[in-house]
Amino acid sequence: xxxxxxxxxxxxxxxxxxxxxxxxxxxxxxxxxxxxxxxxxxxxxxxxxxxxxxxxxxxxxxxxxxxxxxxxxxxxxxxxxxxxxxxxxxxxxxxxxxxxxxxxxxxxxxxxxxxxxxxxxxxxxxxxxxxxxxxxxxxxxxxxxxxxxxxxxxxxxxxxxxxxxxxxxxxxxxxxxxxxxxxxxxxxxxxxxxxxxxxxxxxxxxxxxxxxxxxxxxxxxxxxxxxxxxxxxxxxxxxxxxxxxxxxxxxxxxxxxxxxxxxxxxxxxxxxxxxxxxxxxxxxxxxxxxxxxxxxxxxxxxxxxxxxxxxxxxxxxxxxxxxxxxxx
Amino acid sequence: xxxxxxxxxxxxxxxxxxxxxxxxxxxxxxxxxxxxxxxxxxxxxxxxxxxxxxxxxxxxxxxxxxxxxxxxxxxxxxxxxxxxxxxxxxxxxxxxxxxxxxxxxxxxxxxxxxxxxxxxxxxxxxxxxxxxxxxxxxxxxxxxxxxx
Numbered sequence: 471x472x473x474x475x476x477x478x479x480x481x482x483x484x485x486x487x488x489x490x491x492x493x494x495x496x497x498x499x500x501x502x503x504x505x506x507x508x509x510x511x512x513x514x515x516x517x518x519x520x521x522x523x524x525x526x527x528x529x530x531x532x533x534x535x536x537x538x539x540x541x542x543x544x545x546x547x548x549x550x551x552x553x554x555x556x557x558x559x560x561x562x563x564x565x566x567x568x569x570x571x572x573x574x575x576x577x578x579x580x581x582x583x584x585x586x587x588x589x590x591x592x593x594x595x596x597x598x599x600x601x602x603x604x605x606x607x608x609x610x611x612x613x614x615x616x617x618x619x620x621x622x623x624x625x626x627x628x629x630x631x632x633x634x635x636x637x638x639x640x641x642x643x644x645x646x647x648x649x650x651x652x653x654x655x656x657x658x659x660x661x662x663x664x665x666x667x668x669x670x671x672x673x674x675x676x677x678x679x680x681x682x683x684x685x686x687x688x689x690x691x692x693x694x695x696x697x698x699x700x701x702x703x704x705x706x707x708x709x710x711x712x713x714x715x716x717x718x719x720x721x722x723x724x725x726x727x728x729x730x731x732x733x734x735x736x737x738x739x740x741x742x743x744x745x746x747x748x749x750x751x752x753x754x755x756x757x758x759x760x761x762x763x764x765x766x767x768x769x770x771x772x773x774x775x776x777x778x779x780x781x782x783x784x785x786x787x788x789x790x791x792x793x794x795x796x797x798x
Numbered sequence: 799x800x801x802x803x804x805x806x807x808x809x810x811x812x813x814x815x816x817x818x819x820x821x822x823x824x825x826x827x828x829x830x831x832x833x834x835x836x837x838x839x840x841x842x843x844x845x846x847x848x849x850x851x852x853x854x855x856x857x858x859x860x861x862x863x864x865x866x867x868x869x870x871x872x873x874x875x876x877x878x879x880x881x882x883x884x885x886x887x888x889x890x891x892x893x894x895x896x897x898x899x900x901x902x903x904x905x906x907x908x909x910x911x912x913x914x915x916x917x918x919x920x921x922x923x924x925x926x927x928x929x930x931x932x933x934x935x936x937x938x939x940x941x942x943x944x945x946x
Contacts, residue, residue: 486818498824498825499824499826500825500826560902635850652898652901652902653898653901653902653904653905654901654903654905654907655901655908655922655926656926656930658905659908659912659922659926662908662909662912746890779830779833780833781832781833781837783933783936784933786929786930786931786933786937787936789926789930790927790930790931793923793926793930794928
């Protein structure tokens with residue numbers, strides 16, 4: 471497989487960089503990431519006799535995944551954010567229809583840094599971890615403060631108006647219908663609960679969709695890049711707040727006794743100026759877990775189709791949490 | 799029947815873990831191989847619990863549907879009655895088919911159950927909570943811990 475992608479990447483980059491003699495070295499697929507194939511590699515090329523060398527990463531759609539998203543949108547969003555105060559990877563080239571690599575792909579600069587999903591509960595002293603938490607979630611607030619119309623994101627993303635919750639529920643319910651292998655009465659119960667209580671949103675912002683310590687790159691204690699924009703969309707900023715305060719992921723987002731969900735919400739609210747309605751956040755907590763369950767079901771579906779390399783089972787641990795959240 | 803199904807699964811896991819895994823060094827194949835070994839472990843550990851789980855799930859779901867019958871139309875009740883007719887409880891494929899059918903009927907019956915919030919609702923929530931505890935597999939197979 472690596473031989474084929476090396477040949478195809480070389481041909482693509484020869485065209486993109488204008489050097490038929492372009493050379494790719496140390497191509498390898500990293501094990502990180504359940505949704506996209508990540509291939510990292512070094513490239514050497516020449517322009518007007520001058521030698522250049524750089525490391526890149528290609529993110530290609532897998533045959534099957536826990537999440538099915540659009541590389542064209544991801545490329546457009548990253549391009550739009552390139553000159554904002556939200557640090558994002560520099561995107562270089564897009565293979566929107568898979569003409570180059572067989573399946574849709576993006577090539578981006580490979581940046582230095584560390585991706586540590588447990589950085590808030592790692593070896594650093596508490597004061598440094600707390601400072602990292604502040605920087606991390608200030609980046610999330612900065613995403614919500616972006617003027618998405620001025621960035622042209624309204625040209626490529628749908629504005630749900632004040633019905634962001636219902637739009638999100640409709641989307642994820644349609645995903646359930648698309649991938650479910652069998653009846654899922656537990657999730658039908660959750661859908662009914664969500665539909666009865668969908669809040670109206672006061673604001674529409676860019677929503678990252680999967681913000682977490684594992685989706686940022688760090689150098690030392692600094693957050694240098696926000697990664698993995700494949701689920702970004704326009705919606706209620708409380709969707710991201712519901713995601714990062716989801717009890718299921720508390721081990722990643724919370725520092726017990728020092729950085730609780732209430733601290734995160736208070737700081738985010740002060741930085742953005744947005745109100746944080748507890749009932750709405752609870753609704754988005756429930757949807758966050760519905761989405762988590764959906765990634766498992768999507769992976770089960772892809773495995774049954776022979777397109778995914780991991781066996782997943784019914785997400786009963788998420789169901790237990792959902793029953794508690796909806797007080798069933 | 800020797801090797802038994804358990805012995806075969808254990809042997810396959812051992813071959814992959816001891817003969818194949820040490821030679822696999824590329825990160826992605828090594829990670830996937832680890833998850834395959836973990837899945838074989840989980841299958842071996844839970845194989846014998848599966849028929850009992852399916853029988854419990856079928857009987858308890860049927861109990862919820864029985865309680866819901868006063869809330870349902872005659873056609874749906876007839877479908878439930880037909881689905882509750884028992885085949886061979888030792889046939890694993892038949893158990894799986896029946897489980898899917900009854901859970902599908904529960905989805906159809908759910909709007910009436912939710913509107914009523916009565917006995918059937920209480921039984922349904924109890925089913926969901928206990929089912930989550932009894933389910934024989936965890937969400938994702940993990941590679942086994944390395945032996946010292």
